[in-house]
Amino acid sequence: MDIALNDVEAVCIAYLLNKRHKKQNKTKRQYWVHPLNVKRPQEGQFNITFMTLRAHPDKFFDYYRMSIQSFDELVLLAGQHIQKQYTNMRIPISPEERYLATGTHFSALHYEFLMGVSTITKIVRETCEVLWTILQPIEMSEPTTHDWLDIAEGYFEKTQFPNTVGAVDGKHIRIECPRNSGSLYYNYKNFFSLILMAICDSNYCFRIINVGSYGKESDCNVFKMSAFGKKLYADKVNFPPEQCLPGDNQGVPQPFVLVADEAFALNKNLLRPFPGRTLNDERRIFNYRLSRARQYIECSFGILSKKWRVFQTSMLVEPNFAVIITKACCVLHNFVRRRDGYNFKDSLDCSMDSIAEKRGVGNSQTNAKDVREYFVKYVNHSSHALSWQSKIIGK
Structure with missing residues (x-):
């Protein structure tokens, strides 16, 4: 019994001596406030x-x-x-x-x-x-059905593209390589990033955002896996009921749509341009008319980056911290635009990315193709055509 007690005492003494030694050797804080x-x-x-x-x-x-x-x-x-x-x-x-x-x-x-x-x-x-x-x-609350109608009205007034409730795209937020992340954040542009997926209105305000996906992911997959993307492809978004396109009151009612580049999957509620260069004139005009609405998301990203300078270089923080900063900047972007309006200096970098850098996605639904073809006929009809659209495509 005495031996066991002595062993316990020895262990305790050794522990206390070791703790005291560490405390003595610990670097003392030189200043409480530098x-x-x-x-x-x-x-x-x-x-x-x-x-x-x-x-x-x-x-x-x-x-x-x-x-x-x-x-x-x-x-x-x-x-x-x-x-x-x-x-x-x-x-x-x-x-x-x-x-x-x-x-x-x-x-x-x-x-x-x-x-x-x-x-x-x-x-x-x-x-x-x-x-x-x-x-x-x-x-940045999720739009109501009435909000979607207001957004569509704004897009038609400014771009003459009908039933458009937003433009969607992804932006790579540059970060330094996170520890032990391998190639997860390494994107096709050859730098490390996380992805900001956003939908904007015709006033360059973000209405829906999703931040934090790995940089290596494609825009299509990021959008499909987002909460809003899942609802859209499951036909559960509170879009307004189908209605005839403006000036086409005797036509077939059409769904309200998002516009995107060809990296996204075609859906009855999401229109993308026709891929390839061997297109007929009608489809080329459709691509042009679609791009006039789609460029609003590109310009929104350009204004965001120009105004909030943290996006002009790599964020030297962990990915979860970069997500917090990005979300705050996006909501501040809306806050400022709705109060201070449009500032030309903030939009110097709103050029559209090259479509050649995007990878197309196939397997679109049949009814989605029918919707797109209806829009093709609409924008090429004489009563809905823009006076300069034929010149743009070199016709």
């Missing part, structure tokens, strides 16, 4: 420039990517959810200072705003999560 960061209230970027920028609305817009009025409304909506308590130890970082719109890497922000990198990381994550939670029900 001397550089102590100067934040006087010398940090926010405290130096914020009030100065407010005196110059155009410069404020360039820096914060929105007007002063929109910024104040955003702080009013989300500020209470990111405001921290005052303590005897320190003054918390204000909600206004937590909004970082430069797109600069965290290490650079550390020296500009005089905050620790870990603090900036936590602030960006928390703020993006709050922005998505607060703004998504307001700015």
Whole structure:
């Protein structure tokens, strides 16, 4: 019995000595707050420039990517959810200072705003999560049947393409190679990415998004596996009932459709262009008319990337963090567009991707082909044709 007790005592003593040794050898924290960061209230970027920028609305817009009025409304909506308590130890970082719109890497922000990198990381994550939670029900709720009708009206007014309830496409969000991910995030454009799949309206606002699929996946598969894609291919989306196309009141009622490039699978509610170069004139005109509506999603991505500069380089964060940032930027994109309108400088990069880079998908439904053929006849009919469409195809 004494021997067993001595063994236990020996083990306990060895454990305590080892723990004490580790504690002694552990690197002590040199500063509670680094001397550089102590100067934040006087010398940090926010405290130096914020009030100065407010005196110059155009410069404020360039820096914060929105007007002063929109910024104040955003702080009013989300500020209470990111405001921290005052303590005897320190003054918390204000909600206004937590909004970082430069797109600069965290290490650079550390020296500009005089905050620790870990603090900036936590602030960006928390703020993006709050922005998505607060703004998504307001700015990106799933459209109602009436909303789809309004979207279709907007598309016809601007592009003369009928029964169009949105343009859909995928965008590769560039990230650094995640650890132990192999080739999952390596895309056909030869960089690492995750995919933003989106549907937009004719005002360049995102109505449905899906973020986070591996970069190696095709647009078609990502869309089919998304929650909205599953509903569409199962014919469960709350689209309006079929109706005659504008100016075709004696014709056959047609479904409401999304427009996409040829990487997507043809469906009665999703139209894509005819593939190949050996097409007759009618189909070439249809492809042109479809592209006029489809380019809205390309321009939406261009405006998104131009405004939120984090998309102009690789995100040096883990994929799940990149998803949070992307979702916040998309909902902020809608928030700003609906308040500050269209800014030409934000749309300089809205060119359409080359169709040659897309892989076509076959096995379309028969009724989907019938729907597309009906649209072909509609856009080629003399009463619905655009005066310049024949010249565009070189006819």
